[in-house]
Amino acid sequence: MGDYIKEIRDPVHVFxxxxxxxxxxxxSRFFQRLRNIHQLAMTYLVYPGATHRRFEHSLGVxxxxxxxxxxxxxxxxxxxxxxxxxxxxxxxxxxxxxxxSVLRIAALCHDLGHLPFSHGAEExxxxxxxxxxxxxxxxxxxxxxxxxxxxxxxxxxxxxLAVGPQKYRNEPFTIWEAILAEIIVGNAFGAxxxxxxxxxxxxxxxxxxxFDYHRLLEKLRILPARYExxxxxxxxxxxxxxxxxxxLLLARYFMFTQVYYHRVRRIYDLHLKEFLRAWLPExxxxxxxxxxxxxxxxxxxxAIAEAYRYRINxxxxxxxxxxQRDHFRLVYEHNPKDHEIYPQPGDLLYQALCKxxxxxxxxxxxxxxxxxxxxxxxxxRDGTIESSxxxxxxxxxxxxxxxxxxFVHPSHVKEVETWLRREKDNxxxxxx
Numbered sequence: 001m002g003d004y005i006k007e008i009r010d011p012v013h014v015f016x017x018x019x020x021x022x023x024x025x026x027x028s029r030f031f032q033r034l035r036n037i038h039q040l041a042m043t044y045l046v047y048p049g050a051t052h053r054r055f056e057h058s059l060g061v062x063x064x065x066x067x068x069x070x071x072x073x074x075x076x077x078x079x080x081x082x083x084x085x086x087x088x089x090x091x092x093x094x095x096x097x098x099x100x101s102v103l104r105i106a107a108l109c110h111d112l113g114h115l116p117f118s119h120g121a122e123e124x125x126x127x128x129x130x131x132x133x134x135x136x137x138x139x140x141x142x143x144x145x146x147x148x149x150x151x152x153x154x155x156x157x158x159x160x161l162a163v164g165p166q167k168y169r170n171e172p173f174t175i176w177e178a179i180l181a182e183i184i185v186g187n188a189f190g191a192x193x194x195x196x197x198x199x200x201x202x203x204x205x206x207x208x209x210x211f212d213y214h215r216l217l218e219k220l221r222i223l224p225a226r227y228e229x230x231x232x233x234x235x236x237x238x239x240x241x242x243x244x245x246x247x248l249l250l251a252r253y254f255m256f257t258q259v260y261y262h263r264v265r266r267i268y269d270l271h272l273k274e275f276l277r278a279w280l281p282e283x284x285x286x287x288x289x290x291x292x293x294x295x296x297x298x299x300x301x302x303a304i305a306e307a308y309r310y311r312i313n314x315x316x317x318x319x320x321x322x323x324q325r326d327h328f329r330l331v332y333e334h335n336p337k338d339h340e341i342y343p344q345p346g347d348l349l350y351q352a353l354c355k356x357x358x359x360x361x362x363x364x365x366x367x368x369x370x371x372x373x374x375x376x377x378x379x380x381r382d383g384t385i386e387s388s389x390x391x392x393x394x395x396x397x398x399x400x401x402x403x404x405x406x407f408v409h410p411s412h413v414k415e416v417e418t419w420l421r422r423e424k425d426n427x428x429x430x431x432x
């Protein structure tokens with residue numbers, strides 16, 4: 001474990017080095033499938049450069065996870081004696097090399113279960129399933145299992161770290177496992193988040209997702225959350241890194257507002273879901289691994305083109321919107337003033353529009369992320385540990401991310417806009 005045999009060039013991290021076991025995972029069918037899963041669904045219809053895939057993202061997450069592990073396990077960076085009891089010793093403890101390999105492989109595997117077009121249509125899966133559950137099934141029930149066992153790695157360890165405590169099988173995590181999972185999927189400093197912000201920003205050609213991640217990694221530490229009256233440890237940061245932590249969370253906020261929640265990107269997600277509901281058996285993605293392996297963006301794009309060309313029943317209209325880039329147009333979006341008057345103004349307007357016009361002309365798109373700034377421990381210069389919210393005025397002020405869009409068929413844009421200008425304030429104000 002840890003003997004690197006190959007270097008892969010990467011536009012974000014320059015070089016990604018892999019060993020024999022990692023290379024075997026990369027060469028497996030389920031990992032190679034990620035070459036055909038777009039990272040950002042149909043965002044390339046808005047940002048033409050956003051054609052990157054889950055394949056290279058997973059490589060980047062593995063590289064970052066390994067770097068974070070090396071930093072936080074460095075004896076010079078263990079600042080609390082309570083932490084030393086469970087961190088493997090770097091040179092003398094075999095477990096150090098084992099857990100480092102497990103972490104890197106888990107990071108490599110964390111997206112194996114993604115459905116076509118990633119998050120674009122993940123809701124179209126059977127109840128109780130998501131891409132994390134599919135990831136766990138793949139790790140336990142495919143050639144991945146054989147590769148891990150041959151390398152002396154327990155598949156359960158990889159699966160737990162790949163999806164984290166909230167998405168695993170309701171089984172307990174040790175403190176060490178929870179910290180390692182946080183390195184990959186943590187809300188504050190997870191390698192998954194760091195890589196997708198940097199990579200998506202690079203490929204979209206925007207600057208919003210960039211920050212000094214080298215500085216961020218160097219300042220990461222395992223810290224007990226004593227500000228909550230607990231010694232439960234988690235990933236935190238030294239005080240000298242608080243500004244770059246702010247930059248990371250601001251980068252996430254601006255990438256959501258400018259890229260992930262871009263109005264045109266959102267309507268293409270809706271058109272994609274409409275097509276898939278008509279095309280998939282019973283409108284749902286299958287969960288058996290044999291079908292999952294061979295169902296990628298390529299098959300969906302081919303089906304969209306076929307439905308458009310041959311005008312296949314209910315598949316045709318959403319396929320036409322995508323193929324001709326003739327998507328529904330935005331006529332209303334989240335307005336803080338409207339939100340102050342009524343908590344769901346889009347609901348009111350959508351219902352009113354559906355009564356006034358043909359309901360099939362409209363699409364309502366709603367989403368909200370409250371936790372714009374997760375809380376994490378900060379090690380102060382005097383050795384005390386405080387909450388990030390108490391140390392950063394900026395983090396207190398990052399607003400929630402809200403989507404409340406109404407779209408209309410292109411043929412009715414002017415008519416609906418005129419009606420909204422006349423009626424909107426009366427509809428929303430009439431609820432008070």
